[in-house]
Amino acid sequence: MTDFSELIDRRHTNSVKWDVKDNELPMWVADMDFQTLPAIVEAIQQKAQNGIFGYEEVPQAYFDAVQSWYESEHNWRPETDWMIFSTGVVPTISSSVRRLTNVGDNVLVQAPVYNIFYNSILNNGRHVLSSDLVLDDQDTYHIDWRDLEAKMAEPLTTLMILCNPHNPVGMIWSADTLARIGELAAKHHVVVLSDEIHGDITAPDKGYTPFASVNKVNEQNCVVAVSPSKTFNVAALHAATVIVPNETLRAVVNRGLNTDELAEPNSFAIPATIAAYTKGHQWVHDLRAYIEDNKQTVAKFVAENVPSVKVVAGDATYLVWLDTSKVGMPSDKLEQFIRQETGLFLSDGTVYGGDGREFLRMNVACPKERLMDGLNRLKQGIAAVK
Numbered sequence: 001m002t003d004f005s006e007l008i009d010r011r012h013t014n015s016v017k018w019d020v021k022d023n024e025l026p027m028w029v030a031d032m033d034f035q036t037l038p039a040i041v042e043a044i045q046q047k048a049q050n051g052i053f054g055y056e057e058v059p060q061a062y063f064d065a066v067q068s069w070y071e072s073e074h075n076w077r078p079e080t081d082w083m084i085f086s087t088g089v090v091p092t093i094s095s096s097v098r099r100l101t102n103v104g105d106n107v108l109v110q111a112p113v114y115n116i117f118y119n120s121i122l123n124n125g126r127h128v129l130s131s132d133l134v135l136d137d138q139d140t141y142h143i144d145w146r147d148l149e150a151k152m153a154e155p156l157t158t159l160m161i162l163c164n165p166h167n168p169v170g171m172i173w174s175a176d177t178l179a180r181i182g183e184l185a186a187k188h189h190v191v192v193l194s195d196e197i198h199g200d201i202t203a204p205d206k207g208y209t210p211f212a213s214v215n216k217v218n219e220q221n222c223v224v225a226v227s228p229s230k231t232f233n234v235a236a237l238h239a240a241t242v243i244v245p246n247e248t249l250r251a252v253v254n255r256g257l258n259t260d261e262l263a264e265p266n267s268f269a270i271p272a273t274i275a276a277y278t279k280g281h282q283w284v285h286d287l288r289a290y291i292e293d294n295k296q297t298v299a300k301f302v303a304e305n306v307p308s309v310k311v312v313a314g315d316a317t318y319l320v321w322l323d324t325s326k327v328g329m330p331s332d333k334l335e336q337f338i339r340q341e342t343g344l345f346l347s348d349g350t351v352y353g354g355d356g357r358e359f360l361r362m363n364v365a366c367p368k369e370r371l372m373d374g375l376n377r378l379k380q381g382i383a384a385v386k
């Protein structure tokens with residue numbers, strides 16, 4: 001099994017995350033510093049051993065593996081007929097935006113949210129319409145339902161991109177919340193594209209609810225995108241699955257994925273995904289426990305050592321949302337300042353929109369020793385703010 005505490009040097013490996021100066025510690029992009037499930041490595045080695053990398057089709061075994069993972073891990077058994085292979089979640093979102101909406105339409109999001117949603121919307125000539133999440137006195141984000149419905153009701157709002165669970169705030173949406181979103185979306189003829197890439201990484205005793213699993217209304221009005229990429233740290237394998245229970249919607253999305261040339265796997269995507277979804281259960285459960293422990297370490301350290309910063313606790317993702325509103329520097333400047341002072345590279349919350357300009361995001365999917373290094377740098381950086 002993987003030793004999550006093993007320190008692996010990722011510098012000079014073409015890693016986007018680790019393409020930084022020697023003294024810098026990157027804790028930004030959603031990429032983990034752990035080696036993946038050994039069974040994935042074996043599956044890739046076996047494939048490489050063939051030495052033939054011709055065009056591939058997606059076998060039934062791939063869809064069966066996705067189905068059994070969702071059934072055993074998330075109590076949802078999507079039909080394999082509902083599934084389409086795709087080379088990524090973001091490519092799927094961009095393609096769906098092009099297929100399911102028209103130029104000039106509104107695409108609804110809930111800021112602060114994964115910044116690349118904005119690219120997929122804006123680069124295709126659509127408008128971003130956000131129903132911002134609201135942070136309450138208990139440090140919990142909630143939906144402003146009146147605002148959400150008003151924005152869904154706008155005639156040009158045709159698609160909502162839901163982040164389930166939510167990056168960067170780490171919220172797991174309850175079944176009731178998902179049903180309420182689904183009901184409003186159906187009422188106002190808004191399709192829901194549910195990005196569930198973070199669904200596997202939740203606190204050990206908490207699961208997430210797939211949007212389509214909630215009821216028939218949700219099921220028939222959604223496009224769900226899942227992938228092993230965050231869960232198993234295999235983003236560069238470019239494998240995702242798009243699940244669309246509604247036949248008409250599926251045909252439209254499928255056409256988009258094909259005309260955008262996103263439906264063909266590379267040689268390693270299929271064996272790796274099958275290995276992940278058939279052999280990765282225990283590994284993911286161990287990973288969840290390690291990440292939860294890291295999150296608790298962050299919460300304790302920050303409460304004891306960095307009083308001007310508050311951790312907004314979320315039960316999902318390996319990303320910690322740090323409220324820096326009391327530090328006295330907007331987060332774009334603060335992110336730069338901490339990086340220059342200490343080498344710690346966090347994500348500037350501004351890019352996620354909404355109230356993100358008062359937050360930093362910290363990726364805690366790393367060995368404890370590296371986490372402690374990051375936390376000490378955070379303390380030092382915040383202390384240096386005058």
Ligand SMILES: Cc1ncc(COP(=O)(O)O)c(C=O)c1O
Pocket residue numbers: 030087088089090091114163167195197198227229235240
């Ligand atoms: C919410 C969300 N969706 C999608 C992605 C990326 O998906 P992919 O690499 O499959 O395009 C990320 C990566 O951080 C993410 O956080």
